Amino acid sequence: MSINRIGGLVSGMDIDQIVRDLMKVERMKGDKLGQQKQILEWQQEEYRSMNSLLRSFRDNFAFKMRLSSTFLTKLSSSSNKEQVGVTANPDAVPGTRTIKVDRLAQGASVTGAKIGSSDRKDTLKNQLDGLRGVSLEDKETLKINDTVFKFDTKSHNIQDIVQRINNQKFVGVSTYITQQAVDTDEENGIAGQAQIQTLEFTDSSLVNGLVIKIGDKSVGLYSSKNYTDDTVAKAVLGVDFVYKIEDLGQAPFSDKSSELVSHIKEDLVSTGAELSINAANPRELTITSLEVGGQKAVSASISGGKEWTVRASYDQTLDRFFLSTNKSGADQFIQIEDGNLAKALNLTSGSTVDTRDADIAGKLPADVTYKTGQNAKVEIDGLVIEDYTSNQFTLNGVTYNLFNTTDQAVTVTVSQDTEGVLGTIKSFVEEYNKLLETIEAKLNEKRYKDYTWPLSDEQREKLTDDQVNQWKERARSGMLRNDETLRQIRNQMRVAAAELSKIGITTTAEYTTGKLEITEQGEKKLRQALENDLTGVMDLFTNTSNGVAQKLSDNVSSSILKIMEQAGASGNKTDDDSFLGKRIDDLNDRLDDWEKRLEQVEDRYWRKFSAMESALNRLNQQSAWLTQQFGGGS
Numbered sequence: 033m034s035i036n037r038i039g040g041l042v043s044g045m046d047i048d049q050i051v052r053d054l055m056k057v058e059r060m061k062g063d064k065l066g067q068q069k070q071i072l073e074w075q076q077e078e079y080r081s082m083n084s085l086l087r088s089f090r091d092n093f094a095f096k097m098r099l100s101s102t103f104l105t106k107l108s109s110s111s112n113k114e115q116v117g118v119t120a121n122p123d124a125v126p127g128t129r130t131i132k133v134d135r136l137a138q139g140a141s142v143t144g145a146k147i148g149s150s151d152r153k154d155t156l157k158n159q160l161d162g163l164r165g166v167s168l169e170d171k172e173t174l175k176i177n178d179t180v181f182k183f184d185t186k187s188h189n190i191q192d193i194v195q196r197i198n199n200q201k202f203v204g205v206s207t208y209i210t211q212q213a214v215d216t217d218e219e220n221g222i223a224g225q226a227q228i229q230t231l232e233f234t235d236s237s238l239v240n241g242l243v244i245k246i247g248d249k250s251v252g253l254y255s256s257k258n259y260t261d262d263t264v265a266k267a268v269l270g271v272d273f274v275y276k277i278e279d280l281g282q283a284p285f286s287d288k289s290s291e292l293v294s295h296i297k298e299d300l301v302s303t304g305a306e307l308s309i310n311a312a313n314p315r316e317l318t319i320t321s322l323e324v325g326g327q328k329a330v331s332a333s334i335s336g337g338k339e340w341t342v343r344a345s346y347d348q349t350l351d352r353f354f355l356s357t358n359k360s361g362a363d364q365f366i367q368i369e370d371g372n373l374a375k376a377l378n379l380t381s382g383s384t385v386d387t388r389d390a391d392i393a394g395k396l397p398a399d400v401t402y403k404t405g406q407n408a409k410v411e412i413d414g415l416v417i418e419d420y421t422s423n424q425f426t427l428n429g430v431t432y433n434l435f436n437t438t439d440q441a442v443t444v445t446v447s448q449d450t451e452g453v454l455g456t457i458k459s460f461v462e463e464y465n466k467l468l469e470t471i472e473a474k475l476n477e478k479r480y481k482d483y484t485w486p487l488s489d490e491q492r493e494k495l496t497d498d499q500v501n502q503w504k505e506r507a508r509s510g511m512l513r514n515d516e517t518l519r520q521i522r523n524q525m526r527v528a529a530a531e532l533s534k535i536g537i538t539t540t541a542e543y544t545t546g547k548l549e550i551t552e553q554g555e556k557k558l559r560q561a562l563e564n565d566l567t568g569v570m571d572l573f574t575n576t577s578n579g580v581a582q583k584l585s586d587n588v589s590s591s592i593l594k595i596m597e598q599a600g601a602s603g604n605k606t607d608d609d610s611f612l613g614k615r616i617d618d619l620n621d622r623l624d625d626w627e628k629r630l631e632q633v634e635d636r637y638w639r640k641f642s643a644m645e646s647a648l649n650r651l652n653q654q655s656a657w658l659t660q661q662f663g664g665g666s
Contacts, residue, residue, distance in 0.1 A: 047641045065626060067484045069619040071511070076612045078511045079599035082474065082518070083592055085467060090588040093463045096456075097581035103570040105452050108430065111443040117433035120446045124429030130441040133434050135409035137423045139341075139357035140366045140387040145378040145399035147351045156185040156193075160376035168372055175369035176355070177342060183373070190346045190353070193373075197344040197355075342366060353377045357405060361421025364405030408434055411441075450562045457558065458550065461537060464529065464584075465547045471522045472545060479510030517594050522546065524587040531580050535561045535569055 096102050106120035116131055152158035161168045168185045174193065175181070181196050341357045341364060357364040367386040374380040381397040387404050389395070396402065408420045412427065423434040430446060485507035492500060512518055526546040530539070536557030540547045550558065561569050573581045600610035608617070 047638075047645075050641070061626065063488065065619055065623050066486065069616060069623065070485050070507075072612050072616050072619065074508050075511045076599045076610075076616070078474070079595050079612070080602045082471075082512070083595045083599075084602060085470060086521070086588050086592050086595075089463060089467045090585055090592070093460050094581050094585040094588060097460055097573045098579065098585060100570055100574055102456060103453050103566060103573070105449040105456075106429075107447045107449045107452070109445045112438070115434075115436045115438050116442045116444070117435065118444050118446075119431045119433075121426070121429045121431065124446050126447050128446075129413050129430070129444050131413075131432065131438075131444060132411040132441045133408070133436065133438045134411065135406065136434055136437060137360040137408035137421055138403060138406055139360045140364045140405040141354070141356035141403045142366050142368065142379060142385060142387065143401045144353040144355075145397050147353065147376070147378050149351050153189060153348070155187060155189055156183060156373070156376075159190065160373075161185070163376050164378070164381075166372050166376045168376065172373045173371060174373040174377075175371065177340075177365070177367050179340070190377075193377075194344045194346055197342060200340045200342070353379060355379075359421070360405065360423065362405055362407045363421065366402075410434070448563075448566065450559065453562055453566075454555075454559060457537075461548045461550060464525070468522065468525060468546055471518050474512040475514060475518055475522070477510045477513050479513050480506040483507040517591060517598065521587060521591040524591075525584060528580055528583040528587060531572060535572065 101122040104122035106122065106124050106126065108118045108120035108124070110116050110118045116133065147160070148163055149159045156172070157168055157170075160166070170184065170186055171182065172185050173180050173182050176197065179200060181193070181200075183192065183196075341359045343356055343358050345354045346352070347354070355366050355368070357366065365386065365388045367384065367388075368374050368379050369384050370380040370382055374385075375382075378397055379385060379400065381395075383395040385395060385400075385402075386392060387402050392402060407418050408423055408425075409416070409418045410420070410432075411417070417427075425432055430444065432444075483503055483506040485504055487495070487500065487503065495503065526539075529537075529546075529548055532548065533539075536554030537548050537550055538554060540549045558569075571579065573579050576582055596610065598611050600608040600613045608614075
């Protein structure tokens with residue numbers, strides 16, 4: 033409530049200063065509340081900082097030491113790295129093997145002969161018309177691997193052909209609408225294409241991700257083999273909704289496919305679409321009663337085959353058209369059906385060109401070259417293998433990279449990476465010691481109880497900036513001194529790590545710190561254990577019931593939860609139900625109430641002094657009147 037404040041004009045007193053002095057006393061309790069709040073906030077920050085360190089140690093080091101693969105790392109070498117490169121996986125068996133490479137895997141390709149283009153390359157008509165006796169129609173097609181590409185020769189050019197081929201995703205994919213919708217894409221033979229923005233497969237198998245997009249709605253289907261959860265699948269596929277195949281029955285589809293259909297129909301209800309799936313052919317689905325933009329199409333469907341692997345390019349300097357597969361293997365091929373565009377591009381000369389055809393050489397135009405898709409052929413330890421479609425493959429834990437064929441066998445050696453494992457253990461010990469040292473420092477950090485924060489205005493005026501910073505450091509010191517939770521995790525870490533003495537990792541002479549060390553003698557013992565009893569060392573760390581890493585991980589996780597109960601999670605600014613969070617909220621409420629009370633107290637003081645000033649003013653007026661009266665009667 034506002035009041036008229038009269039500041040000592042009559043009494044001659046400095047009322048402003050008097051009220052300020054009186055309020056200093058009143059504010060002392062509020063200052064103490066603010067200092068209590070600051071201590072709690074600092075404690076909360078210290079706890080959360082400690083939790084970050086604990087979490088980092090658990091996730092980056094303790095977790096790693098729980099994995100058998102950490103101890104099974106292998107070294108690998110090849111006697112001829114230019115011909116065969118090797119990488120040994122953790123499950124590779126140490127030893128020596130030999131490999132001969134008789135044939136590299138390769139993809140299929142067709143390199144067209146020089147086209148003889150005209151200087152005008154803006155359209156297919158201008159660039160190719162008349163070449164090799166071909167008279168291009170306004171509409172022409174190019175059929176590759178059973179997929180037809182349609183072009184307008186008066187508006188499209190060779191780069192459009194390249195782009196259309198490279199943008200294709202599947203071979204044997206057909207998309208159509210029976211009964212005209214709003215618009216028609218004559219180039220692709222798809223009615224209503226303007227309304228169906230996308231209706232395609234994103235992978236060669238339905239369980240790897242099928243995306244259906246109609247209008248502004250999209251649904252993705254995925255398998256847990258490919259994506260860990262809905263959130264990841266949704267982000268990777270870029271869709272509005274996702275469904276996991278395993279939740280609806282085993283892939284490709286079970287009798288629960290109708291359930292999947294009903295779910296998708298619910299999500300696409302705004303499009304007016306109805307969806308059905310051909311259980312016999314899981315890569316075929318139909319959307320019926322499709323209505324977009326107020327117009328209706330009776331049905332739309334898609335059926336898909338294998339992944340499209342053909343890539344095209346055109347070199348303007350060489351004036352040649354190139355086709356190749358982006359994958360290797362005997363199943364890769366390029367088939368070009370003879371036609372006007374194929375002839376004009378100097379890819380065919382009256383017959384279909386198929387890289388699988390044994391008589392292909394006799395059907396090619398002069399100067400056209402080709403390669404047939406083929407598998408690699410290798411002999412490993414006397415076993416001939418011709419099944420690998422790639423020049424990179426893994427056998428018995430060893431990944432081979434084939435670079436060239438070999439005249440003689442290449443020797444591949446796999447051995448246990450003792451030095452690597454030793455280095456990993458040393459890094460673990462180093463990080464363990466860093467964490468323990470930090471905990472110990474916090475437990476023993478001195479508490480300066482005489483240093484309170486925040487400083488009052490008067491206190492701050494008496495100190496330099498450096499002194500203020502030093503004051504704050506001391507005020508903040510010792511927030512976790514002798515903290516029970518930290519003491520507990522320190523003791524648990526020591527107990528868990530004590531088992532490591534079996535392999536030469538001991539506690540330092542200063543036992544009170546609990547830090548680990550690997551002495552020269554201890555390293556010899558550890559190295560011998562790794563070389564002679566790797567399984568025992570691995571079990572000491574990884575055993576799920578009493579392994580050192582497992583116990584450390586469990587203990588740290590338990591401490592993280594306790595600290596979260598005490599101080600909440602990092603970054604949580606609202607709805608903090610932790611012990612400290614509730615106390616801070618309570619102090620905030622009390623401080624708000626105290627500020628309101630101080631306003632009332634200050635107003636009361638001013639009312640009293642204003643009343644005094646008014647009374648003095650009246651008294652002065654009366655005195656002046658009396659003086660005037662007595663003076664006037666003399």
